[in-house]
Amino acid sequence: MPVSIAHDGTKLWQRRTSRAEWLHYAGWFALLLLFVFTWQVMTRDTIWAFVLDAPRQAADIGSRMWPPRWSYMSAVWKPLWDTINMATLGTLLAIVLAVPLAFLTARNTTPSARFVRPVGLLIIVSSRSINAIIWALVLVTILGPGVLAGILAIALRSIGFIAKLLYEAIEEINIEPVEAIRATGASPQQVLAWGIWPQITPAFAGISVFRWDINIREATVLGLVGAGGIGVNLESSLNTLAWPQVTLLLLVILGTVVVSEWVSAKIRHAII
Amino acid sequence: MSAVSRRWTPPPLIANRVLRYVIYGGVALYLVVAFGTVELNWARMSEGVVRAGRLFAGFLQPDFTSRWDDIQAGLLESLTMTVTSTIVGIILSVPFGIGAARNIAPLPIYAFCRAFIAVARSLQEVIIAIFLVVLFGFGPFAGFLTLAFATIGFLAKLLAEDIEDIDPAPLEAIRATGAGWWQVLVYAVLPQVAPRLIGLSMYRVDINFRESAVVGIVGAGGIGATLNTAMDRYEFDSAAAILLIIIGIVLACEYASGFIRAKVQ
Amino acid sequence: MLVIENLTKRYATGDLALEMVTLSVPAGQVVGLIGPSGAGKSSLIRCVNRLVEPSEGTIRLGDLDLSRLSRGALGQARRRMGMIFQEYALVDRLSVMENVLSGRLGYVGFWRSFFRRFPQADIDRAFAVLDRVGLTDHVDKRADALSGGQRQRVGIARALVQEPDLLLVDEPTASLDPKTSRQIMRLIVELCAERNLAAIVNIHDVALAQMFVQRIVGLRKGKVVFDGPPDGLTPEVLTEIYGAEDWTATIRKAEEEDEQAAAAGAPVILARDTPLVTA
Numbered sequence: 001m002p003v004s005i006a007h008d009g010t011k012l013w014q015r016r017t018s019r020a021e022w023l024h025y026a027g028w029f030a031l032l033l034l035f036v037f038t039w040q041v042m043t044r045d046t047i048w049a050f051v052l053d054a055p056r057q058a059a060d061i062g063s064r065m066w067p068p069r070w071s072y073m074s075a076v077w078k079p080l081w082d083t084i085n086m087a088t089l090g091t092l093l094a095i096v097l098a099v100p101l102a103f104l105t106a107r108n109t110t111p112s113a114r115f116v117r118p119v120g121l122l123i124i125v126s127s128r129s130i131n132a133i134i135w136a137l138v139l140v141t142i143l144g145p146g147v148l149a150g151i152l153a154i155a156l157r158s159i160g161f162i163a164k165l166l167y168e169a170i171e172e173i174n175i176e177p178v179e180a181i182r183a184t185g186a187s188p189q190q191v192l193a194w195g196i197w198p199q200i201t202p203a204f205a206g207i208s209v210f211r212w213d214i215n216i217r218e219a220t221v222l223g224l225v226g227a228g229g230i231g232v233n234l235e236s237s238l239n240t241l242a243w244p245q246v247t248l249l250l251l252v253i254l255g256t257v258v259v260s261e262w263v264s265a266k267i268r269h270a271i272i
Numbered sequence: 273m274s275a276v277s278r279r280w281t282p283p284p285l286i287a288n289r290v291l292r293y294v295i296y297g298g299v300a301l302y303l304v305v306a307f308g309t310v311e312l313n314w315a316r317m318s319e320g321v322v323r324a325g326r327l328f329a330g331f332l333q334p335d336f337t338s339r340w341d342d343i344q345a346g347l348l349e350s351l352t353m354t355v356t357s358t359i360v361g362i363i364l365s366v367p368f369g370i371g372a373a374r375n376i377a378p379l380p381i382y383a384f385c386r387a388f389i390a391v392a393r394s395l396q397e398v399i400i401a402i403f404l405v406v407l408f409g410f411g412p413f414a415g416f417l418t419l420a421f422a423t424i425g426f427l428a429k430l431l432a433e434d435i436e437d438i439d440p441a442p443l444e445a446i447r448a449t450g451a452g453w454w455q456v457l458v459y460a461v462l463p464q465v466a467p468r469l470i471g472l473s474m475y476r477v478d479i480n481f482r483e484s485a486v487v488g489i490v491g492a493g494g495i496g497a498t499l500n501t502a503m504d505r506y507e508f509d510s511a512a513a514i515l516l517i518i519i520g521i522v523l524a525c526e527y528a529s530g531f532i533r534a535k536v537q
Numbered sequence: 538m539l540v541i542e543n544l545t546k547r548y549a550t551g552d553l554a555l556e557m558v559t560l561s562v563p564a565g566q567v568v569g570l571i572g573p574s575g576a577g578k579s580s581l582i583r584c585v586n587r588l589v590e591p592s593e594g595t596i597r598l599g600d601l602d603l604s605r606l607s608r609g610a611l612g613q614a615r616r617r618m619g620m621i622f623q624e625y626a627l628v629d630r631l632s633v634m635e636n637v638l639s640g641r642l643g644y645v646g647f648w649r650s651f652f653r654r655f656p657q658a659d660i661d662r663a664f665a666v667l668d669r670v671g672l673t674d675h676v677d678k679r680a681d682a683l684s685g686g687q688r689q690r691v692g693i694a695r696a697l698v699q700e701p702d703l704l705l706v707d708e709p710t711a712s713l714d715p716k717t718s719r720q721i722m723r724l725i726v727e728l729c730a731e732r733n734l735a736a737i738v739n740i741h742d743v744a745l746a747q748m749f750v751q752r753i754v755g756l757r758k759g760k761v762v763f764d765g766p767p768d769g770l771t772p773e774v775l776t777e778i779y780g781a782e783d784w785t786a787t788i789r790k791a792e793e794e795d796e797q798a799a800a801a802g803a804p805v806i807l808a809r810d811t812p813l814v815t816a
Contacts, residue, residue: 282634
């Protein structure tokens with residue numbers, strides 16, 4: 001917060017130095033330029049006639065979508081069950097793999113900071129970079145359509161998420177109890193189980209439930225690429241332009257997401 | 273004292289006996305049933321292992337060149353979508369976030385903003401993308417709208433929570449000086465929420481790029497469409513190249529965001 | 538019991554924390570280690586059980602040369618040394634009983650300890666030490682639900698349940714109020730007398746050290762500058778260890794505090810008639 005003296009002797013205060021002020025505005029200007037440039041590139045092929053037509057389209061679709069076809073519900077129960085399974089089993093599989101990965105990657109528990117930790121970090125980034133539906137796309141091509149592809153897709157995405165948050169929790173533990181356990185003559189495995197694990201248990205439970213909740217949402221759309229669950233119904237309903245069915249499916253998805261969020265919040269509240 | 277040995281076992285996780293058996297039993301039952309419904313077609317799976325091997329080989333020798341034009345076009349769409357949607361999303365999330373904060377927004381505005389945010393957050397991006405493609409046509413414009421909408425939902429909610437959690441003391445202090453509503457906002461609210469907002473925005477850039485790869489699958493532009501085509505044609509080496517590019521860009525985003533966040537803090 | 542010869546510790550930053558420290562502690566003797574911050578007190582204690590690796594010198598526990606042991610043998614040797622920490626170093630989310638039992642980890646295999654299936658003899662030992670430190674009513678409480686003094690007693694119990702030959706105590710009272718500090722020091726000294734344990738106790742409060750221990754070792758900049766009985770701590774000696782200060786006033790004030798505490802119905806002596814369970 002610089003203070004300067006004007007030529008008639010009075011003290012002036014500015015929020016930033018002149019140079020910092022200039023840089024500040026230059027930064028915003030650069031951002032504006034960036035936006036304008038990318039906008040132009042992005043909308044090069046945009047057919048503005050379609051864009052302007054959108055409200056009319058919306059009204060048209062909207063009228064076809066209401067009322068929802070409630071009778072379709074009977075065909076939805078099994079896919080909904082599949083969806084929940086994909087999310088739950090996928091999360092469980094991810095947990096089993098992410099816990100050792102987190103321990104191998106955390107700075108204070110990794111066996112080798114030069115070799116093992118970077119590999120762990122790479123696995124975590126790769127897993128996180130690719131959304132579940134893309135993993136599903138790949139897995140359906142390899143394993144064929146079905147719930148198995150969905151479970152693996154959810155698991156592959158979740159490993160990175162869980163392992164990252166978990167290794168950050170491991171790096172933040174209090175070192176003293178770990179020292180104390182070591183001082184009793186415990187083996188390194190016992191030090192892990194008695195000194196480190198109890199300190200990260202709340203974080204672990206919270207992260208797992210949080211990811212399960214997100215995975216329910218992700219699992220609902222995996223069927224669009226063939227990986228089973230309610231997304232398959234959505235895909236076929238859209239293809240046949242069965243709009244009232246689509247509406248019902250959306251309502252079911254919305255309801256499921258709301259319930260899972262509520263369950264997840266309750267469980268996480270109980271853990272703290 | 274006599275030498276009677278006292279027994280000790282650790283107290284169980286769930287104290288109530290009945291509840292404990294119900295929960296453990298329920299979990300075991302669920303796992304058995306759930307695993308049962310997963311159909312494993314062994315023939316298909318052995319084929320799959322072969323294909324997986326080809327994909328793996330594709331990762332070791334990714335093919336960037338034969339489909340380079342398509343990859344480049346898709347990548348450009350993804351990047352431009354990310355930039356524009358994040359910028360627009362951040363700008364619009366500020367009024368929505370402020371409007372959704374109970375401690376500074378009047379009730380009708382609060383209700384409206386909260387509802388808007390709830391809708392934006394509950395629907396999966398892909399579903400929103402499908403509808404926007406129907407309304408606005410194929411291409412990155414629909415993707416841009418999808419991601420901007422999702423960004424608003426994400427940032428506005430967190431911003432609103434942040435605003436609701438702020439230290440009320442500076443708020444009262446500034447109000448007590450007679451400052452107007454806007455001035456209170458700028459002097460008391462913004463300085464407290466700005467650092468976290470910047471951090472979250474950086475995180476959202478990362479998310480938006482990853483999502484931009486996804487919405488292409490349903491026609492909303494981006495590299496997802498290129499990937500979809502490659503997989504359809506079983507061109508595993510091109511697909512591997514695309515996946516590697518995605519991973520690389522996300523890595524770069526992470527470094528950049530860590531760098532910027534360190535500078536801001 | 539414990540013989541330290543020419544112990545030297547040089548940290549990677551170049552700091553010479555300990556320089557040719559030679560010290561020998563017979564069984565049953567409680568040694569108070571005093572000195573200013575950075576004098577090397579913590580390093581000395583941690584070098585004995587090799588939580589910190591010594592740079593040079595030898596450390597012998599009885600007949601065993603600690604400085605040459607391999608990882609596995611070191612684990613076994615550590616069972617014979619109980620360590621007590623300034624911030625209690627308890628695993629907060631585990632119960633009092635689990636924290637005490639963790640002292641037996643060196644004796645129990647991984648899976649048995651993981652499922653908390655300790656041998657009954659260990660459970661008996663644990664109950665015995667918990668009775669001795671007066672925490673029998675808190676057995677299944679979470680460690681972070683206790684007061685500071687209670688937590689330190691759990692730390693003491695954990696060290697005792699190992700049935701050690703030596704206690705390494707790192708500033709046990711730094712986080713406690715004056716009255717609780719005296720209780721804890723008294724407890725430690727009594728326990729050492731009962732079980733014939735050697736002990737090195739790191740203390741920053743000189744007056745407290747003088748009150749309770751039989752022998753005082755003063756460290757300054759990694760070197761031993763005093764080794765003798767508590768009443769050998771004249772103001773001149775204290776100046777050599779800590780630097781110039783009004784030492785006579787400090788010593789007199791400490792004596793007054795102690796008299797006041799005694800007059801106000803001194804701290805309760807904890808139950809002493811529990812027989813030791815020997816395995």
